[in-house]
Amino acid sequence: MSTTTTTTGPAPGTRNPPAPGTRPPGRGGRRRPLRRDWQLYSLAVLPLLFFLVFRYLPMIGNVIAFRRFEPGGSMFGEEWVGLRYVRMFLGDPTFWQVFRNTLWLGGLTLVFCFPAPIVLALLLNEVRRRSLKRFVQSVSYLPHFLSIVIVAGVTIQMLATDGPVNHVLGALGHDPIRFIQEPGWFRTVYVGSEIWQTAGWGTILYLAALTTIDEDLYEAARIDGAGRLRQIWHVTLPGIRPTMITLLILNIGTFMAVGFEKVLLLYNPLTYPTADVISTYVYRAGVESNSFSYAAAIGLFEAVIGLVLITGANQLSRRTVGTGLW
DSSP states (O other): OOOOOOOOOOTOOOOOOOOOOOOOSSSSHHHHHHTTTHHHTTTTTHHHHHHHHIIGGGGGGGGGGGEEEEETTTTTEEEEEHHHHHHHHOOOOHHHHHHHHHHHHHHHHHHHHHHHHHHHHHHHOOOOOOOHHHHHHHHGGGGGSOOOHHHHHHHHHHHHHSSSHHHHHHHHTTTOOOTTOOOHHHHHHHHHHHHHHHHHHHHHHHHHTTTSOHHHHHHHHTTTTHHHHHHHHIIIHHHHHHHHHHHHHHHHHHHSSHHHHHHHHHHOOGGHHHHHHHHHHHIIIIIISOHHHHHHHHHHHHHHHHHHHHHHHHHHHHHSOOOOOO
């Protein structure tokens, strides 16, 4: 007579006991990678401190946008005034002119400066002579390492009434053009100098992304009869699309923060109608006129718009192309 032995497992809803000699996951398990790779984590300490000290702690000062601040008084203002300064700049015609100028410069910078590194990277990727490619890369990278002051000085000297550009125009029989003094030329001058300064450096990320594309995809496209342009359109651009989307979202996030230093160095009272942007207006209102609460209210308004833009661009990117920053 045989005896049947049945093995019963744990009751439904209960956890299996840990194996002998093992510890259940907990805080020790989460701390183990930190103890093992503490040298790598320590590299993040200084960047985190930088953002904490120079980015997050200054946000506390935004409270003066809702309080009356006087130089020499309390650091957080004297008395609560609510939305007084918000109503002031919303009813100020000068602010809306500055707001339109910011939209124009930000839009032109995004339209022309964002594709420039992509086009340059695609052109460099087609160059087969390594010496020529390195020369072009070195020349295009150089403006990035120049100070904004030097870039603005070079731009002003090149476009001065007696500068090289007007000498060439004079040789061609054209009258000199006051590029720096005429409001209608400021946007062209600003965007052109921005492309010259940033296009070469921006190609680094795209050239790195191009190296990750599988060569078999190009071989398959050539077998299907695709020329160079079709290979770029159907293989290269889709291959670098995640990088393009990430940088586009970041550029949209800084859409309202048009380059303060370069605008401040290039503009003058004659070009205020097209050159004055929110950042320079805040500088004049806050630092030169001592209206710190008014300037803080405008700066907070600009930051809120930037947050809305980058959040909206990220959500739109995730829904349309399936990728985003978060």
